[in-house]
Amino acid sequence: MLSIVSAVLFFIAFLITAADISTNDTFTSTNVMLLGLTVLALHLAGVGSGWSVRSRRR
Template sequence: MLAIVAAIIFGLGFLLDLLGARIAPGISGTTFMLLGLTLLALHQGGVGTAGVRGGGGWRTRTRR
């Protein structure tokens, strides 16, 4: 989920950078790119990757 949000943030940052626009003082395309990198780092760290079915993934299964 965080990776999808990061892709959207990267897209917005890319468009702002192409247009040379600023939304508010201090918020530019570079700000969106840094926010996207932060979200990707959180995704790679395992934040927000819980399963929909109560977190039961391959790690929680026991061997028989």
């Protein structure tokens, strides 16, 4: 799930750069790309994978 979010953020950063859209200082393509890299790093670290509950059966 987090990899899809990072792909969407990368696509938004690409659109901002390719269309030469002027945005405010906090919503630049570099900042969106850094958010995408952060989400991708969280995905690779296994944050979005969820927890598995182990049951004790005998």
